[in-house]
Amino acid sequence: MSKHLMNEQSQTRSAQVRFEDICVHHYAKPRWLGGKPYKALHGLNLVIDTQNIAIVGPSGAGKSTLIELLFGLRKPTSGEVYVCGYPLSRSTAKQRHALCQHIQLIPQEPQTSLNPYYSVSQILLEPLMSIGVTQAQHEKVTKVMADVGLDLSLLERNSQQLSVGQAQRVAIARALITEPCVLVADEPTSSLDPVSRQQILDLLASIQRTRQMRLILVTHDLDAAQTLCDEILVLNKGGVVEYGPSHQVMNQPVHAVTKALLNAQHHNNKLTKNLGEVCYAL
Ligand SMILES: Nc1ncnc2c1ncn2[C@@H]1O[C@H](COP(=O)(O)OP(=O)(O)OP(=O)(O)O)[C@@H](O)[C@H]1O
Numbered sequence: 001m002s003k004h005l006m007n008e009q010s011q012t013r014s015a016q017v018r019f020e021d022i023c024v025h026h027y028a029k030p031r032w033l034g035g036k037p038y039k040a041l042h043g044l045n046l047v048i049d050t051q052n053i054a055i056v057g058p059s060g061a062g063k064s065t066l067i068e069l070l071f072g073l074r075k076p077t078s079g080e081v082y083v084c085g086y087p088l089s090r091s092t093a094k095q096r097h098a099l100c101q102h103i104q105l106i107p108q109e110p111q112t113s114l115n116p117y118y119s120v121s122q123i124l125l126e127p128l129m130s131i132g133v134t135q136a137q138h139e140k141v142t143k144v145m146a147d148v149g150l151d152l153s154l155l156e157r158n159s160q161q162l163s164v165g166q167a168q169r170v171a172i173a174r175a176l177i178t179e180p181c182v183l184v185a186d187e188p189t190s191s192l193d194p195v196s197r198q199q200i201l202d203l204l205a206s207i208q209r210t211r212q213m214r215l216i217l218v219t220h221d222l223d224a225a226q227t228l229c230d231e232i233l234v235l236n237k238g239g240v241v242e243y244g245p246s247h248q249v250m251n252q253p254v255h256a257v258t259k260a261l262l263n264a265q266h267h268n269n270k271l272t273k274n275l276g277e278v279c280y281a282l
Contacts, residue, residue: 017048017070017103017182017216022079024065024238037077040065041238044079048182052208052215054225054246056261057235063218066235067186070216071105072096083182101131103182104175109191110167114159120170121155127178144173147210148203165196172203176211183207184216189224204228222265226250234258 022044029035041062055063068074069081072088081088083099091099104127107113114123124141133140145152148169159167168188175183185204189197201224208215208228219225225232225246232249234242234257241255253259 016082016084017214018082019044019046019069020080020082021045022069022081023077024062024069024074025077026065039238043239046233046240048214048216050214051231052217052229053231053233054217054219054229055233055235056219056222056225058257058261060237061235062238063235064186067105067184067218070103070184100127101178102180103184104178104180106171106175106183106185106188108187110171111159111162111164113171114167116158116160119156119158120162123159123170123174124177127174131178140177144177147176147207148173164191165199168192168196168200169203172200172207176207179211180213182214182216184218186218187220188217189221201227220261222250222261223269234261
């Protein structure tokens with residue numbers, strides 16, 4: 001890691017993610033074939049410093065585009081994304097690689113995101129090897145397995161031999177093992193049944209209590225957003241339509257999109273409750 005980055009890290013272990021005047025245009029067809037730009041994000045300004053933040057919004061709002069920017073998988077059409085003070089579009093591949101230690105992703109589909117040819121042990125060792133950690137690997141693996149509530153006997157299994165809930169815990173362990181200061185969770189409960197969903201939310205809450213890190217939660221699940229995050233930002237059609245403390249956004253929504261998301265959530269909660277009652281009665 002460069003000296004400059006280390007200095008910034010030692011000065012502050014806070015997240016320091018900054019989106020500055022971000023616009024991202026997607027082209028369904030190349031420009032030279034007459035493709036018109038689609039503004040997936042426009043005019044996004046956001047500083048994530050010491051708060052845990054949920055990014056919510058309907059399908060197509062720009063949430064995945066925002067994650068791609070954070071991990072350098074996409075360059076903004078204009079504007080800049082800073083992670084730990086580093087401008088991603090102007091940093092070298094080496095600098096971006098060094099940042100991997102500090103910002104990690106819990107992907108949406110745990111079973112497809114984990115290497116099917118690797119054992120759980122190899123999956124957990126990979127990020128350590130990638131950043132050159134060769135000391136105390138076994139201790140780190142054992143600790144992170146305990147942190148996510150997984151039995152060590154699972155270490156020799158591959159991802160295909162895990163339940164969806166177990167695979168999600170492995171994905172969380174993989175993200176935690178480098179001790180990042182920013183954890184980005186992309187719909188971490190969307191593929192889970194209600195019981196596993198609650199368990200994963202409880203796990204994320206306990207991780208927040210025990211580790212010094214910022215959570216950026218991308219979700220459709222407003223209840224999870226309120227439970228885990230201090231602030232909620234609502235995106236729609238690539239723009240921010242509402243942003244504020246979680247309790248305020250949840251209890252006094254202003255924008256029609258936020259109200260629609262809340263209505264959908266209440267409806268969904270009701271269906272889940274009814275399903276629970278039916279299953280209990282059978
Ligand atoms: N490669 C691409 N080419 C053209 N348009 C794209 C491309 N990728 C995304 N888009 C468009 O950009 C917009 C934002 O997409 P994005 O995937 O970021 O939304 P999202 O909020 O993550 O949606 P979801 O919740 O359904 O995953 C959408 O309208 C999408 O159709």
